[in-house]
Amino acid sequence: FFTCLVILFACEVAAGIWGFVNKDQIAKDVKQFYDQAFQQALMADSESSNAKAVAKTFHETLNCCGPDTAVSVITPLWREDLCPKKELPDLCVSLLQSSSCHKKIDELFSGKLYLIGIAAIVVAVIMIFEMILSMVLCCGIRNSSVY
Secondary structure: OHHHHHHHHHHHHHHHHHHHHOHHHHHHHHHHHHHHHHHHHHHOOOOOOHHHHHHHHHHHHHOOOOOOHHHHHHHHHHOOOOOOOOOHHHHHHHHHOOOOHHHHHHHHHHHOHHHHHHHHHHHHHHHHHHHHHHHHHHHHHHHOOOO
């Protein structure tokens, strides 16, 4: 069990380092994934479309609408079901100050990177405690006269 935990810990550290080094590529891939989901959501007719659910999740989480500024201004008027609902005064303000989801994704990966790092450190500390406790358990079982 300890060996499995060490292997998982090493994989998590390697994935974290790789993600930090390639954060620009990851942001580009997320934007590309969003673009594909948004295009499919615009063309989807059914309400239960997976692409529509993905696009709405991006929009509600990041408080944005559309991949670029021109589309983000037009889409709330054209497709109300894709963008977060706004009140009438908020709609006028959001049309003037609308931000694209590409910009929000970039902000997420550059501005909120420290939150991802904190979460990774917390997981690493928990994994280290798990490894210590599993080794204590292993030594306890080995020194026990019952087994």
